[in-house]
Amino acid sequence: xxxxxxxxxxxxxxxxxxxxxxxxxxxxxxxxxxxxxxxxxxxxxxxxxxxxxxxxxxxxxxxxxxxxxxxxxxxxxxxxxxxxxxxxxxxxxxxxxxxxxxxxxxxxxxxxxxxxxxxxxxxxxxxxxxxxxxxxxxxxxxxxxxxxxxxxxxxxxxxxxxxxxxxxxxxxxxxxxxxxxxxxxxxxxxxxxxxxxxxxxxxxxxxxxxxxxxxxxxxxxxxxxxxxxxxxxxxxxxxxxxxxxxxxxxxxxxxxxxxxxxxxxxxxxxxxxxxxxxxxxxxxxxxxxxxxxxxxxxxxxxxxxxxxxxxxxxxxxxxxxxxxxxxxxxxxxxxxxxxxxxxxxxxxxxxxxxxxxxxxxxxxxxxxxxx
Amino acid sequence: xxxxxxxxxxxxxxxxxxxxxxxxxxxxxxxxxxxxxxxxxxxxxxxxxxxxxxxxxxxxxxxxxxxxxxxxxxxxxxxxxxxxxxxxxxxxxxxxxxxxxxxxxxxxxxxxxxxxxxxxxxxxxxxxxxxxxxxxxxxxxxxxxxxxxxxxxxxxxxxxxxxxxxxxxxxxxxxxxxxxxxxxxxxxxxxxxxxxxxxxxxxxxxxxxxxxxxxxxxxxxxxxxxxxxxxxxxxxxxxxxxxxxxxxxxxxxxxxxxxxxxxxxxxxxxxxxxxxxxxxxxxxxxxxxxxxxxx
Numbered sequence: 296x297x298x299x300x301x302x303x304x305x306x307x308x309x310x311x312x313x314x315x316x317x318x319x320x321x322x323x324x325x326x327x328x329x330x331x332x333x334x335x336x337x338x339x340x341x342x343x344x345x346x347x348x349x350x351x352x353x354x355x356x357x358x359x360x361x362x363x364x365x366x367x368x369x370x371x372x373x374x375x376x377x378x379x380x381x382x383x384x385x386x387x388x389x390x391x392x393x394x395x396x397x398x399x400x401x402x403x404x405x406x407x408x409x410x411x412x413x414x415x416x417x418x419x420x421x422x423x424x425x426x427x428x429x430x431x432x433x434x435x436x437x438x439x440x441x442x443x444x445x446x447x448x449x450x451x452x453x454x455x456x457x458x459x460x461x462x463x464x465x466x467x468x469x470x471x472x473x474x475x476x477x478x479x480x481x482x483x484x485x486x487x488x489x490x491x492x493x494x495x496x497x498x499x500x501x502x503x504x505x506x507x508x509x510x511x512x513x514x515x516x517x518x519x520x521x522x523x524x525x526x527x528x529x530x531x532x533x534x535x536x537x538x539x540x541x542x543x544x545x546x547x548x549x550x551x552x553x554x555x556x557x558x559x560x561x562x563x564x565x566x567x568x569x570x571x572x573x574x575x576x577x578x579x580x581x582x583x584x585x586x587x588x589x590x591x592x593x594x595x596x597x598x599x600x601x602x603x604x605x606x607x608x609x610x611x612x613x614x615x616x617x618x619x620x621x622x623x624x625x626x627x628x629x630x631x632x633x634x635x636x637x638x639x640x641x642x643x644x645x646x647x648x649x650x651x652x653x654x655x656x657x658x659x660x661x662x663x664x665x666x
Numbered sequence: 667x668x669x670x671x672x673x674x675x676x677x678x679x680x681x682x683x684x685x686x687x688x689x690x691x692x693x694x695x696x697x698x699x700x701x702x703x704x705x706x707x708x709x710x711x712x713x714x715x716x717x718x719x720x721x722x723x724x725x726x727x728x729x730x731x732x733x734x735x736x737x738x739x740x741x742x743x744x745x746x747x748x749x750x751x752x753x754x755x756x757x758x759x760x761x762x763x764x765x766x767x768x769x770x771x772x773x774x775x776x777x778x779x780x781x782x783x784x785x786x787x788x789x790x791x792x793x794x795x796x797x798x799x800x801x802x803x804x805x806x807x808x809x810x811x812x813x814x815x816x817x818x819x820x821x822x823x824x825x826x827x828x829x830x831x832x833x834x835x836x837x838x839x840x841x842x843x844x845x846x847x848x849x850x851x852x853x854x855x856x857x858x859x860x861x862x863x864x865x866x867x868x869x870x871x872x873x874x875x876x877x878x879x880x881x882x883x884x885x886x887x888x889x890x891x892x893x894x895x896x897x898x899x900x901x902x903x904x905x906x907x908x909x910x911x912x913x914x915x916x917x918x919x920x921x922x923x924x925x926x927x928x929x930x931x932x933x934x935x936x937x938x939x940x941x942x943x944x945x946x947x948x949x950x951x952x953x954x955x956x957x958x959x960x961x
Contacts, residue, residue, distance in 0.1 A: 397861055402867075
């Protein structure tokens with residue numbers, strides 16, 4: 296099975312550029328999450344891969360085969376839609392069977408009444424495949440029902456069944472979990488990953504939820520304003536973001552951002568406090584909440600609020616020099632010694648430096664201020 | 667205490683629904699009951715008093731030759747106009763929806779017959795269908811076809827009225843179908859495309875037609891009723907002629923009641939008419955509803 300290659304994909308709606316020349320490669324069998332805020336163009340990109348949206352410029356290839364001009368029906372893709380898009384008048388069995396009926400039977404064999412007589416063997420094969428797909432998703436007992444009689448989770452499984460039943464080359468999912476409640480969503484995440492492993496098709500998974508992207512995908516592509524900012528493994532996206540927008544989009548609570556400047560010696564300072572990092576042209580110093588610890592020295596701040604989360608503690612403070620909010624994630628035992636309005640120092644264990652245009656600046660540690 | 671609150675609430679309820687109840691009684695229930703009562707009398711407009719005649723009116727109806735023709739003509743007319751104007755409305759709606767330009771223009775053009783008065787348009791039809799000076803026959807003559815006397819021959823008059831009926835109803839059906847089409851989720855067409863339904867016919871069979879089900883039920887019911895009730899084209903163009911070839915039920919009821927002033931007999935006709943229409947609607951709704959409920 297081949298992968299997916301997107302080269303210089305452009306698409307505009309009037310004056311709005313939805314895709315500004317996007318290039319992306321998805322390896323065979325890879326699970327890629329396309330994540331970004333709503334309106335960033337991620338759904339347009341997926342629809343272009345499916346063939347539901349034409350491109351103004353650029354190419355789409357499945358393996359070595361160019362499919363840019365091919366219509367969706369001939370691309371051999373499967374798609375799971377946000378609202379499932381099940382046919383309300385068909386039973387679960389018929390819904391899952393549609394892609395097979397459309398591909399394995401000709402127009403005569405699809406006719407009502409006459410059709411079944413012309414295609415007995417083909418129809419038996421379809422029925423067997425539909426049952427196997429339904430059993431693998433635990434909806435085998437629902438085959439006679441109509442979508443209106445199913446719960447949200449069951450509908451979603453039927454939509455997945457319709458997608459996997461014909462073993463597609465390319466598997467596309469457009470926010471498939473956004474209509475499920477929180478408990479079901481976490482459970483279904485794991486099932487989707489397992490399903491992908493079984494199906495083995497190159498998969499693009501569109502979501503606006505960064506935690507979904509991070510937990511499920513082999514690689515994450517962060518998209519904003521019609522451009523892909525970074526494509527990397529979840530670990531690399533988190534620890535080593537290439538762009539300020541990526542750093543602040545990924546991670547919860549959000550990364551702490553502080554105005555910074557590089558001195559003539561190249562040393563990055565935040566409000567007069569030296570970070571101990573050397574990088575010319577610094578504008579922003581960013582530090583993850585779990586990399587901030589209270590100590591005898593560090594960024595001077597005033598404690599505003601403490602949130603107890605059970606397994607950890609979120610400390611909300613305000614940076615004295617800039618007034619920027621700071622969030623630190625601590626061990627839950629640290630609560631006793633903390634008091635609202637208390638002045639403290641927060642020491643960054645490691646941080647990231649960004650230039651004024653949001654690009655990441657390579658930084659070297661000069662002193663032992665950062666361990 | 668609670669009883670008084672209950673009484674106050676009940677009073678408010680009656681006061682609020684009062685106008686609607688009064689209007690319903692005065693405009694619908696009492697006139698209908700009056701017609702039912704009249705159906706058992708020999709009441710004639712302008713004559714003093716009336717006699718109870720029991721079921722005489724209804725037994726006369728069974729042997730009335732004119733009535734039999736009238737029912738037969740109505741049935742033929744409905745059998746022509748209902749399917750033809752539904753298909754025309756559906757076709758027009760699909761074409762307009764699929765087009766990229768001029769949607770508003772075409773919608774207005776085809777809806778025009780619905781808002782134009784038949785009484786006013788009758789002159790135009792009379793001219794168009796005139797056997798000697800009419801443009802329709804002149805146009806047919808170009809192809810060497812001798813056009814019939816559209817409204818004047820008893821073989822053709824029902825067909826002519828039927829075509830006018832289709833012209834009258836297709837635009838109305840088109841607007842209803844257009845409303846139904848916009849209610850179909852776009853995602854279903856995307857799903858159908860991904861599932862391999864490539865051709866327009868496959869898409870129509872898989873998505874459009876099934877999802878139009880409830881709309882088509884409404885359209886069928888309304889068109890059938892409108893076709894059965896046809897009156898103004900007959901009154902303005904043919905007066906039931908020639909030789910009763912275009913007599914239809916409502917026209918016959920009107921003749922009996924207002925030309926021959928036999929109100930009792932007309933009332934009996936009306937009652938039968940009402941029962942038959944209700945029965946048709948009931949059967950139609952039961953039959954189709956079974957196939958259009960999806961949950």
